[in-house]
Amino acid sequence: MIIKDVLCPFCGCLCDDLAVEVENNKVVDVKHACKIGASKIMGHDRIKAPMMRDDKNGEFREVSYDEAINESAKILANSKRPLLYGWASGLCEMMAKGILLNEEVGGIIDNTASVCHGPSVLGVHEKGIPTGTLGQFANRADLVVFWGCNPVQAHPRHMSRYSVFTKGFFANKGRKSRKVVVFDVRKTDTAEMADEYVQVNPGEDYLVLSALRAIVADKADVVPDSVGGVPKEKLVELGEAMKAAKFGIVYFGMGLTQSRGKYKNIDNAISLITELNAHGKHSIIPMRGHYNVGGFGQVCAWETGYAGAVDMSRGTPYYNPGETCSNDLLMREEIDAAFVIAADAGAHFPAQSIARMGKVPVIQIDPFHNPTTEMANIVIPTKVSGVELEGTAYRMDCVSLRMRKLVDVDFPSDEEVLDKIIAKVREIKGASS
């Protein structure tokens, strides 16, 4: 059986044109996907049963779901400062349940944007964000800028589906309709395919953005001969190209959000785009990583008013990045229990945070073994969303789509596990109050 129009549970492109062949309830072939997406859907060794251990250096023992869930609930209910982290590779339905669980335990809920596009959200607080849906850019953009991102490696179908090679209504010659510029500290594979590669000195993106803003404002005379490693001549040429564009789009990644300047880079980039709208039409969009990391921001915002890093210890949502993000709390050694779901803190957090996680009970909900498993005390395997479970995900441009179920499995869903933990937490808290 071939299932068509399947959505891909890998990156923020959320491609929805895959064809998946299923035989005897097993995925046997994936068409149209990139290699990473296909391998995600084909599946690999998964955690077979819930496991627990008291000593993080000890061996896991297999336990029942009930035992693992009850023990998880006990840890969370008795914790004073639990962190509920992850959420990016799950569905919106389970994220809403996570926010409810966080209310029950008075903890902090945060997602992977914390170490990824969190600074972009701060930039949006400062300036807003002029953006749009990917099809708008595909149909119209004659100037495409990739800044600090490398879609060839990280979003393999982005250029063909949305940004560069695809033909649009106005950009009807595809690649030939667009000028492609890459700003990066190194010549990436994406830069190799660009019309212009602009090498920026590491940590000096902010300066380059400021120079471009000055040029766009007809104040090139204040720009020094070289900014951030880029000759003024080149910057003027780029600034003029931006002003002349009918529709410009900037796609940006970690190279801008996690390098020196962080959210100030984003603030500056958004300001540049806002000012360019006095000349042509311009938009900017973050290249989101996990297929539904955008969904967490959306769900958390409509549930709590904030896109992440929500501290419920006061009984109302409290948000103060720098204070309430995962790594702020871990590094201050406030966290006394960590619940990691649909993401991998172990692989992506700094050493100081990991050290704290090594000292507190860690609960992991995930279909797959990953570095977080190495720090976990309890591991609860669940369904693979978008392969074994249907539900909602948000593409990088905040378009929500419904992911399909391809095969049936006996594992519980994230949502079912969360429901049971919530019920048990209520039971424990009810008994103690």
Added chain:
Amino acid sequence: MSEMLIKNATVYDPINNINGDKMDIAVKDGKIVDSVTGSAQTIDAGGRLVYPGGVDAHTHIAGSKVNVGRIMRPDDSRLNNKPRTKVTRPRTGYTVPNVYSMGYGYAEMGYTTAFEAAVPILKARHTHEELEKIPIIDKGGLTLFGSNWMVMDAIREDDLDRLAAYVAWGLLSSRGWGVKIVNPGGGEAWGFGKNVSGLDDPVPNFEVTPRQIIRQLAEANEKLNLPHSIHLHCNNLGKPGNYETTLATFDVCKDIKSKRDRQSLHVTHVQFNAWGGNHWGDFESKAEPIADYLNKNDFLTIDMGQLVFGSATTMTADGPVQYANARLLKARWSNGDVELEDASGVTPLEYHPQSYIHGIMWAIGLELALLTKDPWQVLMTTDHPNGGPYVNYPMVMTMLMSKKRREKEIAKIAEKTFERTSIAGIDKELDWYDIAIKTRATHAKVLGIVEHGKGHLGVGADADIAIYDIKPDETDATTEYDKVEAAFRYAAYTIKGGEIVVKDGEITATPTGKTFWVKSTAPADGYDRMMEDLKMKFKNYYSVSMANYMVQDEYVEHPYVVETGYQ
């Protein structure tokens, strides 16, 4: 079989011509009935004011742009925080409340129904995810068609049946209730940073005019016999002198015949479109010619879009106006273009009484409501949260009821306002009956949901009832406006579908409301031509597959589907 009897109520139910009658209201299984048995739960209203549950025909409560507002404005989410209770979830936000506060806030004021006024089809799934989460109230959404490529191509090719078929399909796809048109053609022009300048300025690359878009969509709307008329946000919103465009726009639909007992055109938040002057320097109110037009023509209705001083988050599918606002005010600016369909923008701002521009805007909304003779023609709205958040409705209601209350506000406002508006000289004061019209009855009538049990208390209607802690017989609303405002702000009881959801201003229960949407048949040959065009557009221009585009049933868990058809 749950029964309830509300005794000794002073009832205002304009749809049933009940004007302050002392009566009992009987409820059985969520509906109004003639009588109940002696074992019914009894509420003694003690002569207090009873209205049908409030209905808001134009508000922005769910979907992409509301969430953009929340994400952009943590400063707003820090306001009005309330911890969870045994029945409620935590609440945040003033202009952009979280989904829970959105529903509780309406219910507290005795409102039980609200319609989201701008749903892009591509993002309708998101709208419904939020609508489903908003507790208590019933909901619906108006679908955006005014800059849509399918619409403009059908109009250019003069194919009304194809257009009607697409409107039916778009409503199905978005699970929408009605046809919303925002700055017709302007959203497409904004795709390249441009706008259209008036009714006869062709949309770039599509060679259709805003006039044609309005006219043809109004005709398609009537061909499909939709419960609601077209719902129009005019061109040139936010520009001094735009009242001329507004008046000309009214005329476009003058001879459109409605098959139902309703207007054939609803023009929304007209406060923002009744502006005179050539620039901000000679900016003035042109509410009078607009009201004159309404007084001479009964085919159309409008809503106020009243301004409330203080913080607002403006959000609209009118992309270009938001960029202009943001540049003018040096405010934060978010833009959200939607491929092939429309634009949108979100900008926070603050309305200051000492700014005469804002003062004049404040006056225009009230002038429109007070100078128009037929109360059924002007709905009370603030275009939440564009003119200000809906929690200010009780204040606006007192402004309509009391000249003294207006004078109190006038004292705070820049003097130049009163050289350029007539508000200070208007003596008119609305009564309890008028307010019932302006806050529920005419909203339900304009939306076409009276026959579906909304906006009135006749037998068979939904038992959506507001009891306010005020006795109309003993209250002079023209002087006791503070008391009236307090009563309207927190209902003594809000009853939703026969269940007490608010008592003494506190939320007591949080049932899930239903979502209205329209399923319409379409002309067969028009449908075939439409499908051919639609498939081409998905193949070539949309970034999602057609198979994944339409809102699935899973997202509308409590649907109320009204079927209608092409005639």
